[in-house]
Amino acid sequence: MSNLDLRAAPTVCGGRSDVTARPVRELLAAKQVPLGESTMVRRLLPNIGRRMIGAWCFIDHYGPDDIAQEPGMQVPPHPHIGLQTVSWLHEGEVLHRDSLGSLQTVRPGELGLMTSGRAIAHSEESPREHARLLHGAQLWVALPDGDRHIAPRWEHHPELPLVTGGKGLRARVLLGELDGAVSPGTTFTPLVGADIALAAGTDTRLPVRPDFEYAALTMSGEAEVDGVRLAPGSLLYLGCGRTELPLRADVDSAFMLLGGEPFEEKIVMWWNFIGRSSEEIVQARRDWMEGRRFGEVEGYDGDPLPAPALPSVAMKPRGNRN
Template identity: 45%
Template structure:
């Protein structure tokens, strides 16, 4: 997915400095339109001023359930990425994916599509005619220094459902509840969808070296005894070997669990680019605007524009934004 904000903020994301506090930090979303007067809106919980990363997860967009007959659905023209992997995970609907690595495929509920941008890739995303309601998450993973120029790549996987007492789990990245995803990443990661029965409480054994984030899609839950409302993301610092999650709703609750060891590199994230310096971001933008082979071309996309133009850079050096102290 593209960050289609007309004036994207420059973010220099410092390495996280967890305090090993078992308390749950609540991150609230902000609404971001995906362009146009009938635009579909997404709820963005990462990055924000209170947190830059959860593991190497650096971007969390949560959208829907969205009636595409009124919103127009998703139609994101070819756009570039560098220095990251994109993770698409749907609850409802279908999205057609095309990229400059030659991949043409569908994003469907319960199936992960992971695209590696590395040195440069471009792709388009369009909700299909079969879709009436679109609902899911779009996630980005920052690549570490040794992998950020990796070649373009694409992986698809449909995880099995793991039944627990009062819940079921789909593990799309990493390992949880005795199941392991075969999808390759460049840093250790955890990604899973959990459905909790009304009133259910579960305890998940997790890697205590990871920090974790719990995004509430439907219903409401408590994490370590602290309430996390719908659309909020609860953050837990490393040092916690067990996650206690309880459904507080009179209906099934759905959450997305993300995790990974603290990402110890600084990055600059502007528009759809992840880099390390101001000059690097400038060069990425110039290459995209010039139609450079660095990003390649998407075949088969039909839309109002053939590609998304890059926004103008701010009239200032891209500057750091640090996590609050304490």
Template identity: 50%
Template sequence: MSGPVSTIDAPPGETDTGHPTAPCVEVSDSREATVGRFRVRRALPRRGRRLIGAWCFADHMGPADVTENSGLDIGPHPHIGLQTVTWLTDGQVLHRDSVGSEQVIKPGQLNLMTSGDGVSHAEEATGHYRGTLEGIQLWIALPDATRRGPAAFEHHAELPRTDLDAGAGAATVLVGEFAGIVSPARHDTPLTGAELDLRTSATVPLRSGFEYGLIVLEGAVTVHGRTLRPGRLGYLGEGRDELHLEVREPARAILIGGEPFEEPILMWWNFVGRTADDIIAARADWEEGRRFGTVEGGYCPPLAAPALPGLPLKPRGRTH
């Protein structure tokens, strides 16, 4: 489910519209894209909205049918400057990477890969699972302090859960902190990443210094009169201590948020850098077999890097 980010998602030289310090509800449509052999709904990045906290990418994939020998079918490809967060709601995927990891992920489990200065990985069929596959992959931009560090991989078979108010449902904390509960997954900036399993309307706690976004995976959720369904991103701004979610039927949503990430970033293909030189060097290293190691096993060939865009590559920050 990894990338790639194109100039359609993140046009070179364009800045974000900023993070309102007052609460808001900005709704944008996801863009349909193709990853491997799957169609995905890409909620982030979008024109004018690259970041929510340090979250910089969100692909809602499926549902789609897979077999034992044909799944996502995404061959080895490189990353720099980010973490990949993989969360399934149905099915199974096999992750392999250049750190030496080989891990099947199932619903309710978390795969988190930290690229540091360079890692490669593949996402393929498991060899045994046949059925429906659905999930979301998100990227977290790494700060300057850690973005050139070593690559690493974590698999969390269990994550902390908490009940929402009045039996309205439950929240699973994927990354960071939610409602005073902290995920065991690594995070390098103050973050929230949580799945909300909603049975009825609920009020959930937030941190006023964080900005937030909501991605609905199933059903519909209404926030201040704006209804979000799969295929739409709700950006909520900053300044809330809580958020009321209206639900008329069971729904599942991903809440992402964090302290506004003030470092300008440059996103292209599977890379999150700071300068054009970062991107150009990473692309050259991948094409020439340097830096990113080798993904052993698997049935999909490595992906070739696309041509660099004709427009100048410039880091994009926020306008205030």
């Protein structure tokens, strides 16, 4: 997945001092952003008011889009450093290719997890013969300093653990642990990602960790999370300090619960790179544009994405909210 903004601005985030250490209900507005030729996404993180949720640092929600007569998602080869990408679908398929030689179709309920480490390139596209609807979320996880230079890897997990908590709740655990269920996906910081379905009439409580900060991304329906009713594409930041999360639904609904231990390090995020200094980002851009380090994505019908121009000022790591 890629940030295709040709006027990419640096985002500085991280640091515990900027985390809300108590329960809150902070609704974050989305920004409409084009992704490839025919897909519009709702960018919810980074946000003017919030940069990270645990190690989660980038959230796009898209669809449901009718792509029966469209090419669907078409994201050319592009680079990443210092992060993990998470591909999650409710409807449709996405074909992943990368510079390791991976070729994998990701389908609803399956985890596509790419760890960029020191450098990787990949592309994402709807298969030539694809389903009518495309609906999902694309997310990034920042890697801590001790792991951000590891060798890149691709993981595909078609089977994920389930949590059934109370009548009408069913949760699939993408990453981390929730209520005793542990995902097979590799993580590098304490975090959780879960896709939670609520049947109409559900009124229950989900156990959560008070040392984690959380947010809820509504995928469909109108889930009520901690008393706040959420329309699809909404992101509700919940802060820390809870031991359980009240959930209700009058209609069948689904949302993603994203959380983790507040990310202590301060980072610089620019375009598709996460680093710790302006110099590191500048070098990564140069390596991509000059064909070094990231490898080649074979099989994609099109040219790689060129990197946008760098900002005119040096990029400095700061806190979560500024």
